Structures are given as C-alpha cells and as structure tokens.
Amino acid sequence: MSLVEHFRHEDTPSAEVERREALYGPLGDSVRALVDATIRTELDEVAVRAATAEVEAVVARLRASQIDGAYGLRYNAEGRSWGWGNAVVGIRNGLAPPLATHRAESGAMYAELALGAAYEGAPGLLHTGVGAMLLDHIMGETASGAVRVTFTGTLTMRCLRGTPLGPIRLDARVDRIEGPKVYVLATLSDPDGVAMESDGVFIVPRWARPED
Amino acid sequence: MSLVEHFRHEDTPSAEVERREALYGPLGDSVRALVDATIRTELDEVAVRAATAEVEAVVARLRASQIDGAYGLRYNAEGRSWGWGNAVVGIRNGLAPPLATHRAESGAMYAELALGAAYEGAPGLLHTGVGAMLLDHIMGETASGAVRVTFTGTLTMRCLRGTPLGPIRLDARVDRIEGPKVYVLATLSDPDGVAMESDGVFIVPRWARPED
Incomplete structure (x- = not known):
C-alpha cells in the first residue's frame, strides 16, 4: 500500500469517534496491564499455560473481524484526526504508554508519564532506546505543530546518565526554522x-511545501 | 532500588532456565499477538467489552504472585544471563519484537525481523522512534560485546526516507575504540x-574501567 492509502477519510462524526475512544481505550489499557503482568508474574507452570491459552483465545476472537495491515491515521470532515495504532501515542496500541502530549501557548510541547517494567533496558533503568523513541515522537509533533507536516531528518541524543524507571517528563520546543527544515530541542527529565537531551532536524516533505 | 540490586544472581541451572524460556516464551508471543489484534479488530461493542473483561481477569490472576518492580538482568553460575523483561529483546515483554541479535566472527552484529501494525508512526511506515530504539539496542550490544559493559553516550540517527512496515534488517559494527569510548556505526535497511543510518558513542562506566 502506498503512504497515501493509510491516510483514511472516514465519515465518522466526532461524537462517534468519542464513543469508540471510550470503548477501545479500556481494551488498550488492559493490554498494557497484561504486558506488565506477563513480565512480572511468578505463577506456576499450569497457571501460565492456562493464561497463554486464554490470551490466544481472545486473540482468535478479535481477529475474526479485523482490518488489513496497520491502523493508519484517520480524519473526519470536522477536522478531527486519530491514529490509535501509533507506537507512541496510540490508545489502541498496548506498546504505547500512551504518551499524552500538551502544547503550551508558546508552541512548546511537554508530556508527563510514568514508565514501568515494560520499558526497562539496563537493569532498573529506562531503556535508552525507549527514551530516544519518546523524544523523537514529541519532537516530531513539535515540528509538525509549527509547520503542518514534517518527517524526522536527523536526531541526536545525549544520555547524561541513566534514568530510573518511574515518572519522567519530556519537553520540546522549536529552536528555529530554515526553509523546509525545523530545528527542535528537547529534554527527558526524571x-x-x-x-x-536531544536536538533534531525535521523536514517538510516536498509534497507539503508551498510552490515556489 | 539501586542499579546493582537489579543484577540478580540466581542459583538456577541453565536447564531450568531453558524450561522457563519454553514456558514464558509462548505467553510473551500471545501478548504480542494480542497487541496486534487490539489495534486491528473491528468487532462490535459487546465483543470488545467482553475481551477487555477477559484480559483484565487474566491480569488479575497473573498478578496474584509477582515480583516487585522490573525484571532486571539475571545470571547464574554457569555464565548464562537472561533479561526477559527488556524492552527490545525480552521474550516475556510483549513490547519487544523481540529482537534476536546475531554476532558475526568479526564482532559485527545483525538482526532480521518483521514489524507490523504495533510499530507504526506515520501512516503505513515504521515509527522513526522505533527505528531509533532498535538501532540504539543493537549498537549497545555491539559496543558491550567489544569491551564488556557500556552505556549509550551519544546517538545520532539519520532518516534517509520512510521505512514501510514489514521486513527489516539491522547491522552494527565497531568503528573504533578510544579509551572508554566505543564508536559504533549502524544501519536499518528494508x-x-x-x-x-546511525553513529553512536558508547561509554564504559567508571566502575567497569581497568584501574589506572
């Protein structure tokens, strides 16, 4: 499928989008809890095999009717968009914390969240790659918020020290814009x-640039 | 908890480690399938609510006996180590693909895997942050393999273009070592x-450096 096929216009009124959000959000949350419990359980063999069989049965039922491929980004005529499968912010994606980003009046963005056992790298610490993933995401949103559509060009990340699992905060802001390049600065704090800390260059794709 | 407490020595013979791997591996796989199915299902409201309740019930049972906090990295007297909760390679972690890394005789490392709906960023494409996470991980393993223990210092990643979801390959190799700094180069290919493409500096922590 081409990129464009994944941007799906849906004739879904926002009220219906909200009803679905209230339906699928709790399913996503239950999967997040299952990811955590699967890592930490100390049950015996019989119980673990039974849990495996039950999860497999739920999967089989959910798959009885499912879309082909990935969720994509959907939008309706009211200007609402939803990307519920996204690896970082998707409410239907058990991998996503999900990150809830906020935009200050200045255009700077931030997010506060707590990360548990599923995000571990070195023992007891946040996986530095997960930190990079979260930074990339909020920096991309910050860049897109400034100029509409951008893709990650270059991302540089410096780890000052290890980050214990637990509460963290992300902050990102646009440093400057030069033609199709948006320069973004960000930090991950505990x-x-x-x-x-991270700096990145996000690029406005050729198809989204004003004609010159 | 301090970092060191998460390195747990266990008096578990390797044969028993393998038995547990065969037990928990399928549970992790079933959770991975559930993450995917939760994103893609189109079942009706009643069925989604029923699935949510069942997943919550499995979570409650698994949590009846669980460790405090994260899984950490465990090792036994036979020199075997296992970090089954790791966000990228942990077999018990539904977030982890899990990445299976291979080391060539030269010390270079590679991994081949297929990434589906759960790893989406821009519609139909691999989330660039997920790419950064996977690169960080294999580069860290490559650096550690060369000098024993390293942590990510600086990581720079360039996106040449979008990567469609599907099969990818990671390659990483040590470029050079200068004192406590290991310079690593890597690529993500479809x-x-x-x-x-990525370059990174991985640092041998002070406590792991030879005394001088």
Missing part, C-alpha cells in the same frame, strides 16, 4: 533533573 | 536498501 525527578532529579535532565537525564537525556 | 528490502529497498538502507533507510536509516
């Missing part, structure tokens, strides 16, 4: 301060 | 060639 209660002791900044643990990772 | 069937059309290299889509992302």
